[in-house]
Amino acid sequence: MSVEEKEYDFVIIGSGLGGLECAYILAEEGYSVVVLEKNHQIGGNLQVFSRDKSIFDTGVHYIGGLDEGENLDQFFKYFGMRDSLKWKRMDEDCFDLIRIEGKEFKYAQGYDKFSKSLIAQFPEEEEAIMKFCSEIKSICEDFPLYNLKSITKDNIFGDIDMLSRNAYDVIASITSNKLLQNVLAATNGLYAGEKDTTPWFVHALVLNSYLTGAYRLMDGGSQISIHLSKAIRAFGGEVLKRKIVTGANFHEDGKIKEVVLSTGETVKGKNFISNVHPAVTIDIFGEKRFLKPYVRRVKNLPNTISSFITHIVFKENTFKYMNYNTYCVNDKDVWDCLNYNQKNWPKGIFVCTPASSKSEEYADCMSIMAYMDYKEVEQWETTFNTVAQKGERGGEYEKFKATKEAKLVEEVEKMYPGIKEHIKSVHSTTPLTFRDYIGDKTGSLYGILKDSNNPLKSVINPKTRIKNLSLTGQNIILHGVLGATIGAFVTCFNHVDKHKLIDKVRNS
């Protein structure tokens, strides 16, 4: 039977991590599923690309919570991903190196090592560092679903007081030492944190996950999407590429009958799950199908800032592999890196050398990431360019890219003098690259910005007004590999017995 003739139990729009995980869970439960992906490659932010035979990750550089028995380890065992993928545990004593004000600070794995390492550099701040750790552990314990032990609670988002605490305020209340405040918040690029709005729970959940097992995937994050799609197919499901969902046809009762693709083809289903940004999902299914206040709210929610990323390919065996990331901040306030101008960009960079099976000793390549506002590329926003839909953005855009790229190369030359000598080639991505490949509106790094001032406003319910349409992905609970995974389970709780499913995860 052709795709157009079938009626699937679940039609999933988008093959990002959330979409693939929903498809896996539902197919494993015996439902017929099809995943429709607009791109040439599946995985959304898990996609990789290769230049000069080096593999680069687009949107996953390291993954946390993977030590034995930790939350993502348990979820990934359920998906069969702990043994079958090639993982590399990052340095025990330093998985993240923080460079601020010319000094270096090491984030070590495990609370004990993490606190000892920082106390060695801030001996007078021992009490504050211990309090910081206990505050993180306590919020992680209380956050239902993040902690598999408290998963039986019905409220998946925890209580409002917990969501309303602001990350900057909590850290400032723990210590008045400005340098330590900066060090404790230095990895806020992991969620594109904003001083006035980022909730404490976001900082705590993200940092806790890396403290409980920080790993890289050897040869790229696409291992995850390839594994999941193979498993979905083994359960009888389908994962189809180059299928752009542009609209839908409805039954008289308002339920979706079928989605319409850019080619005019249709795919019928009983249920539909959108892994696409909620604001874009509204456009696909039509504003009039949702309540006006919902449309207004979702479309007006601010999104996290975008990024400019430069990828360097090294000459063979010339630059040593670093089994840690570096966060280099060129500002007195780590929360201010987003507020840059043309003169002081970049105020902060993230640097990593991806793990490659080619060599343990030498780095194959390096990625350098800096925040970039979508406004910087807005003048080229009518252009579009992906592998599936080729296009040109023009000479001025290429010049813009080259200037920014050179700036980031200079930044790493300052950090590692002589690195330029080892460069074979350089490649870059801009907010438009992310916009086109992921399908949101501004190439946002992590989707909708969480807001401690109004926490429920930025929480998206996976259920929608259209009875057979749910949402999944980084926007519903939390971004990141762990966040999108938790989100996939929450979405599937609407369709499968939640307790039985979680028991399966616990017993995996």
Ligand SMILES: Cc1cc2nc3c(=O)[nH]c(=O)nc-3n(C[C@H](O)[C@H](O)[C@H](O)COP(=O)(O)OP(=O)(O)OC[C@H]3O[C@@H](n4cnc5c(N)ncnc54)[C@H](O)[C@@H]3O)c2cc1C
């Ligand atoms: C630069 C960067 C670095 C990151 N680093 C890390 C990291 O180190 N660790 C970590 O845990 N997380 C990291 N993240 C975050 C993480 O990658 C994401 O939160 C997560 O992968 C999002 O998954 P998702 O399920 O929301 O799907 P997405 O990745 O958002 O995918 C959505 C999918 O929907 C498809 N789609 C869109 N529109 C349509 C349509 N009309 N029809 C069909 N398909 C459509 C898209 O093509 C895409 O495949 C990073 C993100 C970025 C951008």
